[in-house]
């Protein structure tokens with residue numbers, strides 16, 4: 001496990017005068033906090049002996065039923081018996097990796113991919129092989145070719161890790177036609193899919209996308225989370241897995257923590273049972289849509305023309321690409337000095353790629369702050385381009401390994 005080189009900078013970046021476009025923190029202030037407070041207090045006074053007791057390794061049965069209801073919104077038809085409640089989907093990722101990976105095994109992942117997953121894969125000494133992605137998600141041809149090349153070389157592929165909807169960090173979504181292709185390619189090759197979907201219900205237009213798991217219950221382990229649709233502080237996520245994998249997940253869960261907190265599981269259960277949770281998701285979607293719009297408009301108005309970026313249809317992130325000769329990690333200290341922060345691209349790859357890229361998040365700052373942050377960042381990039389044009393490109397530092405910027409930045 002390697003601490004990020006940029007951690008120290010982010011300590012500075014959390015000062016109030018800095019506009020942080022770095023963090024991936026949901027805007028929990030938009031929750032009805034009084035109601036949540038009442039619900040939690042009620043839980044202790046009325047159901048304290050259960051809420052404050054150990055629970056089962058698989059998770060509270062009633063909450064697992066409710067989770068199935070949530071997943072139905074993405075076309076998933078599953079039984080509570082196949083769900084394991086975990087400490088956020090991050091723990092589900094850890095348990096899945098622990099179950100499947102021996103050192104040197106291959107995990108396929110989009111390039112770029114979620115930094116927290118790359119950190120977990122690296123901790124278990126998996127070898128991550130990236131699959132090309134464009135603005136429609138994973139490129140199926142790249143997936144097929146990579147699987148073929150690895151199989152020919154005798155490398156054991158354990159699973160494909162993918163975030164098909166509103167991806168972290170790229171903000172892109174796998175289109176419908178490609179979903180079927182990805183399922184077919186993996187099924188033919190006997191490669192399990194781990195579908196990580198914390199942002200699926202946070203789309204800005206239309207109905208939620210159909211999950212990969214909806215069309216292949218046996219070939220997909222689905223990871224879900226209440227961190228983005230309710231609050232990450234409860235640390236309630238889940239895995240939905242085929243029976244054999246589910247059994248191992250429960251054993252791994254028990255060995256890791258005995259059981260999840262009964263208290264937070266029952267609190268989430270009570271929230272789902274008594275509050276208009278679908279309306280709350282709508283509130284979040286509207287709030288994030290406004291912030292996404294603010295960011296895209298500011299980027300369009302202020303960024304030098306050589307900079308490009310993705311246009312997310314949901315979720316939290318925009319992925320920007322700098323012109324040739326610029327290095328986002330080298331720019332970060334200057335950006336922080338100008339009171340704006342982002343996450344450099346290299347942390348989202350396990351092979352040193354991403355030097356010209358950066359993740360910009362719009363989930364936390366208010367629209368005016370987003371516009372101001374983009375204005376500051378555009379100024380820094382403009383200066384970098386001028387320096388490049390005057391002095392040529394400096395050597396960019398090589399970087400191999402995974403940066404883990406910390407939970408608030410994941």
Ligand SMILES: Cc1ncc(COP(=O)(O)O)c(C=O)c1O
Pocket residue numbers: 024087088089090091114116163168196198224225226227232236237410
């Ligand atoms: C793609 C992805 N997966 C998993 C997680 C972990 O979320 P949690 O453990 O809070 O459910 C995150 C958090 O940002 C994420 O972006």
